[in-house]
Amino acid sequence: MSKVILSLDLVRKTPVWVVYTCGAMPAAFLIYQANANLLGPDPVKVIEHELGLYSLKFLISAMIITPMYKHLRINLIKFRRALGLLCFWYATMHVLTYVVLDQQLYWNAIAKDLVKRPYIMFGFASFLLLLILAASSNNWSIRRLGASGWKKLHLLVYPSALIASLHFIMLVKSWPLEPLIYFAIILGLLFYKAVNTIRQKFRIL
Amino acid sequence: MDRYKSVFKHSDVTPKETYINRRSIIQGGIAGVASMLSVTNLSAATNYPRSSYSTNLIPNTLEDISSYNNFYEFGTGKEDPSKHAHVLTVKPWSVKVDGLVEKPGNYNIEDIIKMGVLEERIYPFRCVEGWSMVIPWIGFPLSDFIRKIEPKSDAKYVYFETLFRPSEMFGQKYNILDWPYREGLRLDEAMHPLTLLATGLYGDELPKQNGAPLRLVVPWKYGFKSIKSIVRISLTENQPPTSWNMQNPREYGFYSNVNPRVDHPRWTQATERPIGQGLFSKRKKTLLFNGFEREVSSLYTGMDLKKYY
Numbered sequence: 467m468s469k470v471i472l473s474l475d476l477v478r479k480t481p482v483w484v485v486y487t488c489g490a491m492p493a494a495f496l497i498y499q500a501n502a503n504l505l506g507p508d509p510v511k512v513i514e515h516e517l518g519l520y521s522l523k524f525l526i527s528a529m530i531i532t533p534m535y536k537h538l539r540i541n542l543i544k545f546r547r548a549l550g551l552l553c554f555w556y557a558t559m560h561v562l563t564y565v566v567l568d569q570q571l572y573w574n575a576i577a578k579d580l581v582k583r584p585y586i587m588f589g590f591a592s593f594l595l596l597l598i599l600a601a602s603s604n605n606w607s608i609r610r611l612g613a614s615g616w617k618k619l620h621l622l623v624y625p626s627a628l629i630a631s632l633h634f635i636m637l638v639k640s641w642p643l644e645p646l647i648y649f650a651i652i653l654g655l656l657f658y659k660a661v662n663t664i665r666q667k668f669r670i671l
Numbered sequence: 672m673d674r675y676k677s678v679f680k681h682s683d684v685t686p687k688e689t690y691i692n693r694r695s696i697i698q699g700g701i702a703g704v705a706s707m708l709s710v711t712n713l714s715a716a717t718n719y720p721r722s723s724y725s726t727n728l729i730p731n732t733l734e735d736i737s738s739y740n741n742f743y744e745f746g747t748g749k750e751d752p753s754k755h756a757h758v759l760t761v762k763p764w765s766v767k768v769d770g771l772v773e774k775p776g777n778y779n780i781e782d783i784i785k786m787g788v789l790e791e792r793i794y795p796f797r798c799v800e801g802w803s804m805v806i807p808w809i810g811f812p813l814s815d816f817i818r819k820i821e822p823k824s825d826a827k828y829v830y831f832e833t834l835f836r837p838s839e840m841f842g843q844k845y846n847i848l849d850w851p852y853r854e855g856l857r858l859d860e861a862m863h864p865l866t867l868l869a870t871g872l873y874g875d876e877l878p879k880q881n882g883a884p885l886r887l888v889v890p891w892k893y894g895f896k897s898i899k900s901i902v903r904i905s906l907t908e909n910q911p912p913t914s915w916n917m918q919n920p921r922e923y924g925f926y927s928n929v930n931p932r933v934d935h936p937r938w939t940q941a942t943e944r945p946i947g948q949g950l951f952s953k954r955k956k957t958l959l960f961n962g963f964e965r966e967v968s969s970l971y972t973g974m975d976l977k978k979y980y
Contacts, residue, residue, distance in 0.1 A: 500950055506750065507735040507947045508802065568944070570954055575939065585937055636937065639800070640847045640918060642747045 477542065485545050489552040492520050493559065510567045517560035522634065522648055524553035525596075525627050529655050547603050550623075554600035557593050585636035588629045595626035624659060627652045719809050719874060722790040724865055726962070728805040730793055730873075735947040736806055737878040741798065742899060743847055744833065744840035745880065751842075752880035758839050759900070761884045770830070770905035773821035780884050784870055786819050787811025791874070792867055792888075797929045797961045799893035799915075803943040808888055809871030814862040822858065822906050829861040830854075830911035831887060832903035848914050854898035855911035855925065856889065859970055865890055865963060891960040891967050893927045924980035928971070929961035933980050 496513055499505050505512045528549035534540045569576050579586040599622055601607075608616045631652045634645040730736075742752035764780040789809055797803045817829065833852035837843040843850045860866065867888040870877060877883040882899025889896050895915050905911070915923035922936050931941045942954045960967050971979075 503949075507731070507739040508749070508944070509950050510944065510952070511802075513950075567950065572942075572954065575942065578939065582934075583937060583939075638747075639915075640743075640747070642847065 477540075482545060482548050485548040486552070489524065489548065492516070493556070510563070514560060514563045514568055517556050517563055518634070521553050521556035521560055522627075522630055524549050524556060525623070525630065526648070526651055526655070528553060529623060529627060529652075533655070533658055550603055551600055554596045554603075557596050561589075561593055585633050588633040588636065592626045592630040592633060595622045595629070599623060599626065624656050628656060719789050719791045719871075722792045725790075725792045726794060726805075728793055728795055730807045731804045731947045733873050736804060736872060737880055739804075739946055740880045741800075741894065742842075742880055742882070744842045744850075744852065744900075746842050747847060753878075755841065756879035756883075759834075759836075759879045759883070760839060761879065761900075764884050764902075766885065766901055767903045768820050768905070769903070770907050771823040771826035772906050773823065774819070783816065783868075783885065787815035787868070789870065794867075794888060794890035795961055796890070796894055796897075797943060797957065799895055799923070799927065799935060799940075801935075801938060801940065801943055802946050803955075803957075804946045807873055808867055808869045809874060810867040810869035810888065812864055813866045813868045813887065814864065816868055816904075817858075817861060817906075820904075820906075825908050826906035827858050828907045828909065828911055829856050829858060830903075830905040830907050831898045831901050832905075833898055834900045834902045849917055851902075852898060852914045853912055853917075854887065854896055855907075855913050856896075857910075857970075858906070860889070860967075863967060863970065865966055891929055891963040893929060895923070896927050926971075926976075926979050928967075928976065928980075929957060930959055930976055930980070931957040932959070933977055 496505075496516055500509055500513060503509075528546050531542050531546045531549070535543060565571065565576060569579075580590060581587075599620060602611070602616065602619060611619060631645065631649040635641075635649055638645055738753045739749050740752040741749065742756065745752040745755040762780075765777045766780070766783060767777050769775045787810075789811055791807055791809055793805060793807045795803060796806050813829075831854045834840070835843060835851035837850075856866070867890075869882075869886050869888045870884060872878075872881060877886065882897075882901075885901045886899040887897045887901065896913075910925060913923075913925055915927075916925055929940075934940050940957055943957045944954055945952050958964070
């Protein structure tokens with residue numbers, strides 16, 4: 467038990483920049499792999515896919531912080547902003563890969579995709595929501611909006627995550643397991659949030 | 672029949688040493704000596720005559736062709752088949768021939784290979800997912816095989832089945848598709864001289880992940896029509912069920928001819944990404960019937976290709 471407490475203490479004492487540095491590692495590793503030609507015959511798809519996947523992973527890890535605190539008494543709230551911003555930066559690199567390496571700045575095709583392809587629309591919508599969240603992920607915005615206003619705005623993380631996981635499901639053929647797992651986790655988090663909100667509203671426990 | 676005339680230009684001709692080494696030259700600046708050494712292991716010499724139906728396109732490397740596959744029997748990831756297909760037993764192998772034929776029965780692979788003259792055919796390969804490769808197949812026209820099994824006069828379609836063996840094909844334990852994998856062609860498509868029964872590539876036997884020991888290659892259709900590891904060929908009067916069409920009829924038609932003007936409901940088919948050209952590979956325009964318009968468009972005269980996608 468004391469060991470657990472000690473390790474939790476260690477986690478608490480970890481400065482936030484460590485999370486940013488660790489979070490940048492997968493991107494750095496991808497760049498290294500691309501340079502060393504280790505990404506196989508279709509490096510663009512691998513980069514695009516991995517960046518999107520990391521974005522989704524950081525999104526889920528940011529969303530899981532509150533339930534962890536409430537139920538497991540593990541307080542990692544000071545890392546939440548870093549995780550959210552990492553999610554946004556990976557999403558940005560994911561979008562840039564699509565625009566520059568995949569579509570090769572062929573704006574006509576991108577514009578067509580945006581109005582015709584639901585999975586692209588979903589991906590883009592999710593990214594826009596993340597942009598709003600990232601732009602307001604600073605102390606100044608919290609002061610401007612007030613704690614309750616800021617909290618309300620950041621409920622946007624739920625539609626953003628849901629749309630992002632649907633974007634993943636829609637771009638694969640058939641029904642492979644991986645995108646469904648992400649979808650299930652996000653649905654679970656959404657359900658948890660909904661139940662909690664209703665409980666608080668009606669003051670039932 | 673007219674000698675095949677390719678839309679692919681004469682300037683596409685490339686000496687074999689060059690195409691084998693092409694990727695290592697492209698990557699030379701980055702990966703350097705290591706990749707130069709690895710490509711020398713490729714079996715370069717092919718003892719099969721180049722068919723007059725071959726294009727002169729520059730093939731992808733054997734490494735690209737055998738490590739980037741869709742073969743859901745061995746997993747849904749592109750690299751899964753190259754990791755898992757080695758457990759497949761391909762000897763002995765026989766193909767059950769039934770339906771509307773005069774000569775039904777079980778044909779051994781050794782006998783099938785003798786039904787035609789093996790030759791090399793370099794074909795472009797366009798996946799419905801929007802990527803493409805160029806593959807130097809070894810095989811013989813499917814029409815040679817069909818003539819030997821003697822179709823009855825009422826036969827209108829050819830139906831194919833892939834091996835169903837979940838003990839070796841672990842993907843078949845999941846309902847990702849309704850197994851076994853099924854495909855079909857209209858008889859005139861099957862008899863077209865471009866349609867190939869492939870037994871090898873790059874002058875060697877087919878790698879297992881590419882559909883050993885016997886697969887179909889229909890170069891003007893999306894890749895999933897070119898069924899792998901065939902164990903059954905039937906001639907039928909009615910249009911046979913086909914796997915991707917059963918899975919999602921709105922997205923995957925029976926014909927599935929490569930057509931830049933008919934988009935997949937979820938993505939465009941106007942362009943394609945050539946595989947194996949590194950990080951900055953340029954997208955190229957997809958051609959109607961994958962470049963074989965002159966050879967095959969007469970098969971579809973008067974048909975609305977948007978309706979019969």
